[in-house]
Amino acid sequence: MIYLDYQATTPLAPEVAAAMRPWFEEKFANPHSPSTWGREAAAAIEVARGxxxxxxxxxGGRFAFTSGATEAINWAIKGTFEDSLRRKLVTISTEHAAVLDTAEWLEKQDIEVVRLKVGADGLIDLDEALAHIDDKTALVAAMLVNNEIGVMQPVARLAQAAREAGALMLCDAVQGFGRLAIPDGPDLVAVSAHKIHGPKGVGGLWMRSGTEPASQIHGGGQELGMRSGTLSPSLCVGLGEAARLAAERRDADAAHVEKLSQLALATLGQGWTVNGSLTDRYRGNLNVRREGLDGARLISDLRNIAFSLGSACASGSGRPSHVLRAIGLNDRAARSSVRLGFGRYTGEDELVSACRRINEAAIEQAHLPA
Known part of the structure; x- marks a missing residue:
């Protein structure tokens, strides 16, 4: 199996697995217990938090552990509006479902939602965005890196505009955290462990001091007095180790991904079009289309290569990607698109082999009866 689905999840780093193991074997104590073992677990969580x-x-902020980025985003959005007299959210039409579905929920609470359109490159019109961020706005929510097509929005400028309007800014940094520098400016930042070679089931929300959203999970208030529930030392330690490795290896990982991207495009060759901006993008996400291709059929034909049509959260829905529709693709063009994701543990030879086989299968498919 050649794994090219890094946007869906990443392989667990060996160092992360080793760091986690003691905390779900012999060191099983509740980190909120006053016992010696409990205090040891709590100390490990604080190291991971740091x-x-x-x-x-x-x-100027603090990080709170959650069950993942979806919970963190829900907390950030719902909690911000619970504490604000302002009744307007400005976001982008290509955001992750965690943002867009929460925005739909807000509208049922009589909160205005502005979904900024994007161009064919997947980027917002900044002037349009600035016109919508006003004194009615409580929160601006924007991805750092789009999970489906890899384009990067002007997060720093949006954060500045939000601040000038007296609003807060939430950055969904899930696909960029550990891979790119997070621009200064956001008040709230959501991250996930399993996108950076950590475990599934843990992520969190970074909150600038004074911008903390209202609690959404009530009980014992175990996490910083703002989120209730017993923390898992093993998961927290796993995220901490994954974050440490990502920071340590960021430059090397970025250089590796850049080379892989060039190899993939060269191997696929002519006949493929990259979806989204060619310049403002994370190179480890390559969403491409080919005229007449049936992407779902291609995946079925190449079962020993793991790649996708787009967001894992929307797979199986039968509907074309909302991101691809937003950049102007019709249903046929959207269904002719596939996403290749690669990173730290992707070998050059295996990527070239996979892309060669993808291209050959696509050409063969084009000559078969419809």
Whole structure:
């Protein structure tokens, strides 16, 4: 199996697995217990918290562990509006479902939602965005890196505009955290462990001091007094170690991904079009289309290569990607698109082999009866 689905999830780093193992074997104590073992577990969580905060790289805030980025995003959005007299959210039409579905929920609470359109390159019109961010706005929510097509929005400029309007800015940094520097400016930043070679089931929300959203999960208030529920030391330690490794290896990983991207495009050759901006993008996400291709059929034909049609969250729905529709693709063009994701543990030879086989299968498919 050649794995090219890094946007869906990443392989667990060996160092992360080793760091986690003691905490779900012999060191099983509840980190909220006053016992010696409990205090040891709590101390390990604090070390992990510090590593995540260091990897995020923003000053003046605190990181809270959650069950993942979806919970973190829900907390950030719902909690911000619970504490605000303002009744307007500005976001982007190509955001992750965690943002867009929460935005739909807000509209049922009589909150205005502006979904900024994107161009064929997947990027917003900044002037249009600035016109919508006003004194009615409580929150601006934007991805750093799009999970389906890899384009990068102007997060720093949006954060500045939000601040000037007296609003807060939420950055969904899931696909960029550990891979790119998070721009200064966001007040709230959501991250996930399993996108950076950590475990599934843990992520979190970084909150600039004074911008903390209202609690959404009530009980014992175990996490910083703002989120209730017993933390898993093993998962927290796993995220902390994954964040440490990502920060340590960021430059090397970026150079590796850049080379892989060039190899993939060269191997696929002519006949393929990259979806989204060619310049403002994370290179480890390559969403491409070919005229007349049936992407789902291609995946079925190449079962020993793991790649996707787009977001894992929307797979199986039978509907073309909302991101691809937003950049102007019709249903046929959207269904002729596939996403190749690669990173730290992708070998050059295996990527070239996979792309060669993808291209050959696509050409063969074009000559078969419809």
């Amino acid at each position: 590593r995540v905060e260091q990897a995020i790289g923003l000053a």
